Amino acid sequence: MCQFPVEGVIPCMNTLTIGLTCLLLATFLGAGVVKGVTGMGLPTVAVGLLSTAMSPVAAAAILVAPSLATNVWQMLVGPDKLRLMRRLWAMMLCIAIGTVLSTRLLVIVDPVWSGRTLGFALIAYAVYALFSPTLSVPQRLESWLSPVIGIVTGVVTGATGVFVIPSAPYLQSLGIQKDELVQALGLSFTVSTVALGGGLLAHGAFRLDQFGLSLLAVLPALVGMWLGSIVRQKISPKAFRRCFLLFLVVRGFELTLRPFS
Template identity: 50%
Template sequence: MQTSFLLAVGASFILAGFVKGVVGLGLPTVAMGMLSLVMPPVQAAALLIVPSMVTNLWQLAAGPGLASLLRRLWPLLAWSMTGTLLGGALLPRDSGAWAVVALGVALMAYALAGLCSLRLNVALRHERWLAPLVGALTGLVTAATGVFVIPAVPYLQGLGLKRDELVQALGMAFTASTMALAASLALLGDFHLGDARASAWALLPALAGMLAGQWLRGRIAPELFKKCFFAGLFALGLHSVAKAWLG
């Protein structure tokens, strides 16, 4: 690979890890958005597998109530994984403009939700039917774009979980989506041993960025950082859409 390409990949994962270290999420979203500037989304998704899996398992293990959250969230997790596998099998398999546009739209939707401080209020009585629907939709978006935040993140934020529980729930949802994405890519022949090695290499800059973000988290205004993060994410998504449409 060219040195400039490797530097671009490394910088993308440092930035993505940094964002996750500060706000507790955003690694796959930022990485997919940045990497899509230099490679097809399916190749970016393959590079994402190991860094996303390791950092989300780290986040998952740090929470207080794994068993109780798993009992509550298993329909969301199961349908998210199912939707990812079905989406991978049914959606068009190419790296054309539609994939870049879908990624850009997903990034902009997530950014707008953050900028507008969108907060759902999910009543307990609605979780039984809403969790499978949100999970399936999240899976389809994951299969199409490699991004697994819409609509799972707004849904989880609307469950009224405590801060530590929410962080752990996000780690749980992202871990399930990463596992399903890896399985989908492997079944379709888009994730090989060479991809796994490259993805493992990408873990190093991701962890470096994450540690730097965690160090800085208590030294900056988190709300201001989130606004800047979402504004940058929206611009990145808009650039992806414009680039795909205008050629």
Template identity: 40%
Template sequence: MVWFVLLVFAVAGMIKGTLGLGLPAVSMGLLTLVISPFQAAALLVVPSMITNFWQLFAEGRVLQLIRRFWLLLAGIIAGSTWSIFPALGQSSFHSEALLGTMLALYGIYGLFAGNMPDLSHHEKWLSPIVGYLGGALIVATGVVVIPVVPYLQSLHLKRDDLVQSLGLAFTVSTICLAIFLQQNPVENMPMDYRMSLIALIPALVGMWLGTRIRYRISEQKFRRVFFIGLVMLGSYMLLQQLSRF
């Protein structure tokens, strides 16, 4: 089991290093094949937090982005506190089915998203709504992807601002997830901080390898394979849960 966890985080880190995204989605998707969503989310906390901090503080302008996206961040906090979805640990069926749906939708979005419409003119009222849904889904699935990532991309930010904005949203989401997991423990499933810290090592090694791979292969082809893999993994998880219903 330990070696499987280390391998998953190494692969997820490599994908994040190559594409700049994918660590939580890949980790949760693969880990929940052998352990519960609650346990998988607990293992994800430290690697996700450190890599998100890395992504957030790689450049300046953090305070400016906080001032711009405070409504989005407030929505994430509200959604993680008062989620409309079954939370991790409350229902394994619902958590895994939601996670599978999220991964499949994320993969489909990545494969077919073209030029995103510019939603920046509607940012003030969309940000809290998108943030709430993202926060509600992270405590239900352990992953914040839909709708936060497409929304931030639709604002047509500069490349560096987009990367930092994603890092900001992911960081706040991971903090909310960690607080939720600590305050809502599941019987016989304690928070394994030691294993989560150990998982950080292969994740960082994987990120380093991913940055090396980025310059040796076609990013477009790698991205396509990655999103196809997410669609297949998410669909498998969803169908597996439906077959048990």
């Protein structure tokens, strides 16, 4: 019989408790709403909330299926997939390499310290998004800067399970049109998700027989996205986004201070 894991490996389906199931459903429903309103944020919210009850490596493993489902859809919407892939292939390759190699950090580092790293990542993402500085990368620098950003994004993804820093700000700085940017973010997040799942699997932190737990989170994530699209029509996305980012700052500080409490 499958027992509760140690060192942050996610639990098997037959060890699910009512509390864990409710946390899982509520987390991905809420994360889906955020993504439906703002266009991103599902992994950031999900890992940030799940880490209240488990280590970041466990949260990252549960994230794989719902993140993949929502990001593939985001990537496929629009006509510019192949052109974006040709333009960003070096960045995507480096994201994959950096993520797979650095995922070991999630597995071997003490969960308290990996949680602290996650806290710093949440704060960095939220502060950047709150102030939204206007950055512009000259096209002549893109050929060598994209692989560097890819590697750094991969390391952050592998160490925290959050894959928006620095890839999202960088893609926004390339001057890509709005619809293309949505696709580019979907492409980046999809590559990060697949690489994260592969890295966790390679390091023994995500077994195939546990994939059902991740699949369980897909439906609430999709329902949340649908609800978020409705909410977006009713409230100011800017105000909602600001409240969401302030929540991430608070959550990030809580995680970073946990080792000293």
